[in-house]
Amino acid sequence: DTGVSQDPRHKITKRGQNVTFRCDPISEHNRLYWYRQTLGQGPEFLTYFQNEAQLEKSRLLSDRFSAERPKGSFSTLEIQRTEQGDSAMYLCASSPLGERSQETQYFGPGTRLLVL
Amino acid sequence: KQEVTQIPAALSVPEGENLVLNCSFTDSAIYNLQWFRQDPGKGLTSLLLIQSSQREQTSGRLNASLDKSSGRSTLYIAASQPGDSATYLCAVIRVSRGKLIFGQGTTLQVKP
Numbered sequence: 669d670t671g672v673s674q675d676p677r678h679k680i681t682k683r684g685q686n687v688t689f690r691c692d693p694i695s696e697h698n699r700l701y702w703y704r705q706t707l708g709q710g711p712e713f714l715t716y717f718q719n720e721a722q723l724e725k726s727r728l729l730s731d732r733f734s735a736e737r738p739k740g741s742f743s744t745l746e747i748q749r750t751e752q753g754d755s756a757m758y759l760c761a762s763s764p765l766g767e768r769s770q771e772t773q774y775f776g777p778g779t780r781l782l783v784l
Numbered sequence: 785k786q787e788v789t790q791i792p793a794a795l796s797v798p799e800g801e802n803l804v805l806n807c808s809f810t811d812s813a814i815y816n817l818q819w820f821r822q823d824p825g826k827g828l829t830s831l832l833l834i835q836s837s838q839r840e841q842t843s844g845r846l847n848a849s850l851d852k853s854s855g856r857s858t859l860y861i862a863a864s865q866p867g868d869s870a871t872y873l874c875a876v877i878r879v880s881r882g883k884l885i886f887g888q889g890t891t892l893q894v895k896p
Contacts, residue, residue, distance in 0.1 A: 672827075703884075708888070709889075710788070710873050710886030710887050710889050711873075711886050712886070713883035713884065713885070716883060724882070724883065757825075759827060761828075761884075768877060768879075768882065769815045769835040769836060769837070770816070770835060771815070771816070772818065772830050772833050773818075773830070773884060774830070775827040775828040775829070776827050778826070778827050
């Protein structure tokens, strides 16, 4: 399967612990996005990479959150000192470089985080 | 600030009915509008993409329209089936931005 993959699929942690999620985009997709989705809501944008450069960050991304894409391939999203409000589904998406009007973002299955 | 709204939040119909899902957005400066499907606990699957210069797109039993001037889009599902039960999300990409801005979704249940 050559789709977007995310690991782990589920994570349960205690408040105050650090967690790290990984996203492997579709091969050769230059653009990579992270979104967060809470129950009953649509996904909200967190951050965007073009190759290894982080070009945009949402105000939702507090200083406890950090994302990297070191070699322009996979990406990691780390949450430090987790809080119960961080409980959500974290979605990764990728897309090829090209015209924005034709851009389709391909989503992974998500990582569901539960902070106790 | 771009806002995307979907009405209704939930919809239940008997199998075989034709139905329409609505999406509205406040800023008409968009690159495109997309409709996604999300099954419970899963990621998103792209259904249709309408470029800002287009009026509609069709795929099988699905037809999506876009009226940029009024800030509205509709997703028409013909002859609904129980397998269509899912949450449907619309999203736009604003000009000069790459991120998708999503509505809150419409949860559809098609009863056999």
